[in-house]
Amino acid sequence: MxxxxxxxxxxxxxxxxxxxxxxxxxxxxxxxxxxxxxxxxxxxxxxxxxxxxxxxxxxxxxxxxxxxxxxxxxxxxxxxxxxxxxxxxxxxxxxxxxxxEPGIKPAVAVSKAARIGVLATPATITSARYQDLLARHAGQAQVFSQACPGLVDLIEAGDLESPALNALIDQLCAPLREAQVDTVLMGCTHYPLVQKQLQAALGSQVLMLNIExxxxxxxxxxxxxxxxxxxxxxxxxxxxxxxxxxxxxxxxxxxxxxxxxxx
The missing domain is CATH 3.40.50.1860 (Rossmann fold)
Structure with a gap:
């Protein structure tokens, strides 16, 4: 009741x-x-x-x-x-x-290389609202959207140091490393819980942004x-x-x- x-x-x-x-x-x-x-x-x-x-x-x-x-x-x-x-x-x-929402506008403002990565759930990346954010705020910047299926499930499991979680993080960050992004948005409120692991996978030179x-x-x-x-x-x-x-x-x-x- x-x-x-x-x-x-x-x-x-x-x-x-x-x-x-x-x-x-x-x-x-x-x-x-x-x-x-x-x-x-x-x-x-x-x-x-x-x-x-x-x-x-x-x-x-x-x-x-x-x-x-x-x-x-x-x-x-x-x-x-x-x-x-x-x-x-x-x-x-x-x-x-x-x-x-992923802060596309502030990311564009701080990215020196105009190469921005976004880590988000598949549903966020395919949503019309996210596509509208890109259309309105990306400008001339290149935005690399990385869907992260399975990441929330492993965070929810509670073991934030598990080998499976670290392996998935490395796999998901690999395309952003290859794209040589200098700024990454954590487009899901779960992701700051593993920010340390994400930073290690992306490299210390990458600026990470959250929206809390x-x-x-x-x-x-x-x-x-x-x-x-x-x-x-x-x-x-x-x-x-x-x-x-x-x-x-x-x-x-x-x-x-x-x-x-x-x-």
Missing amino acids: KQAAASPSIGVFDSGLGGLTVLRELRRQMPEVPLHYIADTAHAPYGQRSPDFIQARSLALSEHLQASGAALIVVACNTATAHAIQALRQRWPSLPFVGT TAVAHQAQRLWPHGASGAGMRIETTGDAVAMQRFVQQVLGWQTQTVEPASV
Whole structure:
């Protein structure tokens, strides 16, 4: 049974663990605002799902967060942003939604060689929204889009030092090394969880960009309630015990509990 939050919160959802990188940045920038995160791990990853499925899950998760008091929702998933944020804004036009998208424009601004790599899920790269970002912001820069099937699955498994994960990262980064990119966008919120391994595979000379800071800044700008009390609630549609272990070990939030959710 859903319980109403004591005060308005920022709702955050992702297909799984990746959005925790956004949650971490929101907590850092807005410690005085309650946060409510839900990971749809029972249906992860979204990157190889159909657009209709992604949209349906995004609508259901957003409804769940609102029922618990969310007054702003962060779509902490690049794939869900690409395929569902327009539908979310149409369904709830008075509710602020903040999406996560590969920052093509800032990457073009900082790339000295005008050769940019994008690591993203297959669904993000094939989406019309991503293609529109390229058309609007790439300009004369060469953008090499690298789909990363299977990477989210291995990150979700929780062993961020596994040989299989490192082998896949090396395989996925090889085309970007060959393209001699000097800037790489992590176009999925899961990927900063393995940024160290990605950097090693790409080379220390490559500048890596993520978008968590920009997303948190936008949430802060749109938040309508000011300070409303600290606190953080984390839920998952999947294995709460496994996710709690990940939260405590990887993020260092030793006292944070994770609740199961039926959505």
